[in-house]
Amino acid sequence: MTGVEGLFDAPGAPGRPVGSGALSANTHASAPLAVRMRPRTLDELVGQAQLRAPGSPLRRLIEGDQPMSLLLWGPPGTGKTTIASIVSQQTDRRFVEVSAVSAGVKEVRAAIDAARSELVGGGRETVLFVDEVHRFSKAQQDALLPGVENRWVTLVAATTENPFFSVISPLLSRSLLLRLQSLDDDDIRAVVAHALSDERGLGGRISVEDDALDHLVRLAGGDARRSLTYLEAAAGAATSQGRDVVDLATAETAVDQAAVRYDRQGDQHYDVTSAFIKSIRGSDADAALHYLARMLEAGEDPRFIARRLMILASEDIGLADPTALTTAVAAAQTVQLIGMPEAQLTLAHATIALAVAPKSNAVTVAIGAARADVRAGKIGPVPAHLRDAHYSGAKDLGHGSAYKYSHDEPFGIAEQQYAPDVVADAAYYQPTSLGAEAAIKERWERVRRLIRGSGERKGSR
Secondary structure (H helix, E strand, O other): OOOOOOOOOOOOOOOOEEOHHHHHHOOOOOOOHHHHOOOOOHHHOOOOHHHHOOOOHHHHHHHOOOOOOEEEEOOOOOOHHHHHHHHHHHOOOEEEEEEOOOOOHHHHHHHHHHHHHHHHHHOOOEEEEEEOHHHOOHHHHHHHHHHHHOOOOEEEEEEOOOHHHHOOHHHHHOOEEEEOOOOOHHHHHHHHHHHHHOOOOOOOOOEEOHHHHHHHHHHHOOOHHHHHHHHHHHHHHHHHOOOOEEOHHHHHHHOOOOOOOOOOOOHHHHHHHHHHHHHHHOOOHHHHHHHHHHHHHOOOOHHHHHHHHHHHHHHHHHHHOOHHHHHHHHHHHHHHHHOOOOHHHHHHHHHHHHHHOOOOOHHHHHHHHHHHHHHOOOOOOOOHHHOOOOOOOOHHHOOOOOOOOHHHOHHHOOOOOOOOHHHOOOOOOOOOOOOOHHHHHHHHHHHHHHHOOOOOOOOOO
16 A cells, blocks of 8 residues: 555565565565555555556556666655566566665676576566665666666666766666655555555554544654554554554654654755755745754764855855854854754854844855956966065066055055956955945945045045
8 A cells, every 4th residue: 555665675685586475475464564565556556646647657667568667766665666566566577676785796797697597588577676776886887787778677776866966877868767756644644544444454453543643644754664664663552551542642652753854865965955055045044943953853964064054154144244154163163072962052053143144145256256257268467566576586577666565555555456457357246235244345345446546545444
């Protein structure tokens, strides 16, 4: 009923085939609930309506028995391993799993060679399932290509990572990419309800009160496997107390913390970090604290968070609040000194301070514009009066002879050319009128006119 990952792990060495006997052995009463409730057909799969629709590529593959390699991309517990098994069972193909964690190039080639021998000798095709394919090196992924190109195997590769970053282009171009979505709350409720009633599951021997069900659904976070694991724990707790009803207290005791879906090396790492930064940039302190909490609960390195805050202080606040960078640097130093868990207070302090600060990207725009000119070849010679005049013979070359010492000039500002001729009129820094930068804007515009000889020398600095 549920799209559950990891239910067809082959015992023993990588690449060992899992036959029908091995699969049926996992349905015994002592097997985990998530294993017993494994979907047997595509119609039993919960969620992923776009994949199960009539005429969809996956349905054509299964019902039309057409050889086609698949790349399944989606969060944990959405059905990637289950789909691989269904492809195998409903098309009467051998099912072989290669673990990306433990298998090397040798094991990959051995699995493909065995599939080719099976195809040539007996005509039976093989589904080669590679879980966590993003963990494979380029060489290991390259080893899959002959089997895919010659259709010696029907490759089903699963990943929680963005395949455009983690899978080599030749393999990606030879596979049909299917995107799986997290299950919604109604899907999870259906998974739990079926497990409660089905004889493969709890067979009506246990019931769950509504508020307890709400708790289990919320903690599952769209992961069907997790929902069944939590249900089994809660049912076991109730049974041990001689009861056949799971109430909220029992569910909370059995499952006391929501597992945060966040892989420090994966998509969630980048997505949550991106949302964190964009929330601070958008001045939403509450949203920023939410994402900060997710990172902390998932065990993110607090030094990484502090580094991101230092970058943001210059990138998105700049001189609109000159204290922003000081705050971020102080937070980073404090994190180094005290560590977790106390550092969470420092990170929250800095996050709120930067979120509520006035924003300006003038610094970011300024350095970007300056570098763009340099890359475009606008690199003229340094004006002679600014060149180093400390070595013997420099003055004979005219170096520094016409230099005006700023401290000898009115207001400490000398009218002279500083930039090379090719960018003499460049105006990279364009202050905003936000926060403290408004005062800087007024002064900088006056100073720029004085330096370039287009303003009168009067008034204060």
